[in-house]
Amino acid sequence: NAGVTQTPKFQVLKTGQSMTLQCAQDMNHEYMSWYRQDPGMGLRLIHYSVGAGITDQGEVPNGYNVSRSTTEDFPLRLLSAAPSQTSVYFCASTPTSGPYNEQFFGPGTRLTVL
Amino acid sequence: QQQVKQSPQSLIVQKGGISIINCAYENTAFDYFPWYQQFPGKGPALLIAIRPDVSEKKEGRFTISFNKSAKQFSLHIMDSQPGDSATYFCAASRRGGYNKLIFGAGTRLAVHP
Numbered sequence: 031n032a033g034v035t036q037t038p039k040f041q042v043l044k045t046g047q048s049m050t051l052q053c054a055q056d057m058n059h060e061y062m063s064w065y066r067q068d069p070g071m072g073l074r075l076i077h078y079s080v081g082a083g084i085t086d087q088g089e090v091p092n093g094y095n096v097s098r099s100t101t102e103d104f105p106l107r108l109l110s111a112a113p114s115q116t117s118v119y120f121c122a123s124t125p126t127s128g129p130y131n132e133q134f135f136g137p138g139t140r141l142t143v144l
Numbered sequence: 145q146q147q148v149k150q151s152p153q154s155l156i157v158q159k160g161g162i163s164i165i166n167c168a169y170e171n172t173a174f175d176y177f178p179w180y181q182q183f184p185g186k187g188p189a190l191l192i193a194i195r196p197d198v199s200e201k202k203e204g205r206f207t208i209s210f211n212k213s214a215k216q217f218s219l220h221i222m223d224s225q226p227g228d229s230a231t232y233f234c235a236a237s238r239r240g241g242y243n244k245l246i247f248g249a250g251t252r253l254a255v256h257p
Contacts, residue, residue, distance in 0.1 A: 034187070061242050070153070072233055072247035073188070080242050088244070120187050124243070131176070131243045135187030 032056050034136035036121050042142045043111040051106040051139050053121030061124035062104040063088070063133065064096065066117040073120065079104055111143045147171055148236050150248025157255050163221040165251045167234035170215065174236040176243060179208065179219050182231045182250075191232070192219070195239075224255045 037052045055062065060081050065073040065088075075088030079098040093115060095107040104123075108115060118140050122133040149168045157163045169177075178193035194201045194208040194217065201208045207220040221228055232251045237243040 070249050072148075072150070072249045073245075074247070075244060078242060078244070122187075132178075132190045132193075133243075133245065135189065137185075137187050 034121055034123050034134050036119075036136040036139050038139060039137070040140050042144065043108070044144050045112060047111050049108050049111065051108075051119055051121075051141075053104045053106065053136060054102050055104075055121075055123040055134070055136075056102065057123060057125070057134065058101060059123035059134070060101070060126045061131075062098065063122045063124070064094070064104070064106045065120045065122065066090065066115075067120060067138075068117050076106065076119075108141075111141075113143045115141065116143045117141060147246045148234060148248045150234050150251060152251060153249065154252045155254070157221075157224045157253065159224065159226060159255055159257050161224050161255075163219075163224045163228065163253055163255070165219045165232055165234070165253070166216065167218065167236075167248050168214075168216045169236045169246075171236070171238075171246075172215070173238050174246075175239045176237045177208070177210065177217050178235050178245070179206075180233045180235065180247075182233065184230075188233060221253075224253075226255045226257050229253055229255050 034055045063078040064076040077096040079085045121136045179191045180188035181191040182188040205222045210217045234248040235245045237245045
């Protein structure tokens with residue numbers, strides 16, 4: 031089991047460029063999430079999905095799009111990058127069973143927008 | 145709107161000491177309170193979690209204390225070790241379905257030998 035994988039690990043963009051952050055999980059988890067982590071602000075939920083074909087907005091969705099065509103993959107798209115999107119992005123997956131609905135996080139993508 | 149407030153922002157403890165991190169929440173509908181541990185360059189990982197039907201949960205050197213009336217919960221790390229040096233996040237969510245976790249701002253813990 032690779033768990034949750036994210037690519038790329040690092041990325042530098044210019045303002046206005048678009049890109050897709052990839053996330054995949056091999057644990058057959060129904061729930062998947064995208065967070066951004068900024069100093070002093072913890073992790074904030076961007077978008078989440080409760081199953082293939084179903085997505086919803088989190089706390090900070092503006093400037094980001096998601097889709098969920100398969101259980102395994104949950105890509106995050108930046109439509110027109112802005113310096114305010116400089117952050118570390120984490121993808122997480124969650125099983126629907128178990129006592130604590132533990133979220134399993136990927137290793138993160140560090141994004142810098144110039 | 146910060147629904148989960150975490151303190152302190154940073155903490156330095158000597159090896160063998162007790163590390164204490166506090167969190168307070170506002171939404172009384174929250175009923176699941178996990179703590180996540182994050183090492184540099186890694187994603188957060190679940191450390192320990194509690195539901196409000198108990199006031200304390202202990203796993204090894206890690207203990208969560210929960211005070212429902214005060215809407216506060218804390219993480220105690222006994223016999224702190226240099227390997228415990230990491231950033232710790234408290235979080236809260238409502239039970240059922242997708243648990244939309246609300247995270248605290250994080251505490252950077254350094255345990256000195």
